[in-house]
Amino acid sequence: MAFNQKQAGYLKDYINLEIKDAEKQIKQMNLKLKEKKLNSNRVRKKQENTRNIIEQKQFESEQQQKNKFNEEEFNYGEKKKSIHITKTYNVFWTQVKDDDNWKPESREGGSLVQQDRFLVLYGGIGKQFLDQVAYFDLMRFQWEKKTNPQIGEVQPDKGRRGMTTNIHKDKIIYFGGEKRYNDQLKIRQCYLDFKQYDFGKNQWSVLKLDQFSSMVIARRDHCTVNISSKYLFYYGGIDSNGKYITEPQILNLETLKNYNVELQVAQKSKAKIMPVAYFTMKAIFKSEFTLEKIYTPIQFKKYSIKQPVKEEGIYIFGGKNENGKANNYLHIIKPGQAPYIYDRLVPEGQPPEARYGHSMDYCHSLNSLVIYGGCNEDSSNVYFNDVHILDLQYLLWCKVEVQGPQFSGRAMHCSTLVDDKIFIFGGIQIK
Secondary structure: OOOOHHHHHHHHHHHHHHHHHHHHHHHHHOOOHHHHHHHHHHHHHHHHHHHHHHHHHHHHHHHHHHHHHHHHHHHOOOOOOOOOOOOEEEEEOOOOOOOOOOOOOOOEOOEEEEEOOEEEEEOOEOOOEOOOEEEEEOOOOEEEEOOOOEOOOOOOOOOOEOOEEEEEOOEEEEEOOEEEEEOOOOEEEEOOOEEEEEOOOOEEEEOOOOOOOOOOOOOEOOEEEEEOOOEEEEEOOEOOOOOEOOOOEEEEOOOOEEEEOOEEEOOOOOOOOOOOEOOEEEEEOOOOEEOOOOOOOOEEOOOOOOOOOOOOEEEEEOOEOOOOOEEOOEEEEEOOOOOEEEEEEOOEOOOOOOEEOOEEEEEOOOOEEEEEOOEEOOOOOEEOOOEEEEEOOOOEEEEEEEEOOOOOOEEOOEEEEEOOEEEEEOOEEOO
16 A cells, blocks of 8 residues: 555654653552653554654555566566567658749758758759858748858858757757769769858858877768767768768867777677668757766766666667678667667567668657658558657657658658647658
8 A cells, every 4th residue: 555644643642642642641650660660661552663664664665666667677677578568659740842942952861950940951963073162941831041151261062961960059060961062083982071050140161170080980871979069979971982881980079089989799799790871860868968988977967857768878779781782670789888888679569671771750749759751662662651759768669650641751851840730851762
């Protein structure tokens, strides 16, 4: 039985009454000193017994809650189940209509990121490589283009695709990506620079790395995530020679020093560190934290808002390997130790089909990862238009019911989440 404050008050009154009755009886009967001590001992023993009852009930209540939590944890880690939790989400599709105003060209391999009240679109390839910056006004629901960028330290690129985008101190950092085709070398080279775009000033600059940094591996179709506000972690992708990359690296955004990062598979894990590209990656932690050095333990900030997360770390889903095979594995990289730990997670529920070129966004209000689209040549669908939601508290693939207009599947699109809405632009789809 759960113990509450009302019961606690009742038991406390009961103890006080016993004490008063004992004292009254002592005065009335004029007991001897020995009898008085005996009665006092009886009262004290009664108090101790009652206090033990209170403590025992409190312990039982706490233990019941703990057992309930452990039971839920047990259910999602083992085959035996006594409690079954399922979640169903409704997803509503709408199309942003802006037929009367300018719109960016169709593309794949571009990037989309939120900056204040705007969505900033850059790069990708359509009929040609695209180098124009466009922004979507979330207040007016209208596209506009940034023209005549200010000449800062560097000229804007001639376009790139397959790069990554991250925000650092209100500036947009672009890393890697594929260049225009090199007629002399007969290859499409990859960028190895970190370029920074100041949206407010409409100005480009380049991050000049420390000369003693580890050499940056140029890559495309990789992923990057911010680890705290200090580090940028990047993993996977394909180099200029078409080789799939396994070596992860990390950039200190304060010192601009680049490091190689060592990975190690977790003990008793079935995971295997494999080259992968066209995958998605998100850093998921319970609350804000700091990381002083790349291999030091994570220090969580006091009083920061906590989210219930079963497994903390860098989540990786899907992708394509060097043999052209797509997968639907969910992996996790755990920083804050040497080496970083690499493991495979197996959530409950029905997982998505194997895919690559999809999108994955973190929805704060749902405390979930939302996966959309992608492709797989070995699937009957080829291009997917489905939505999958991974609950991070229980590590559970949820059921999703899609409502609204139906759109054809797509891959290699770009997306970003604003509040509880995911904006998706571009991509390749079946005509």
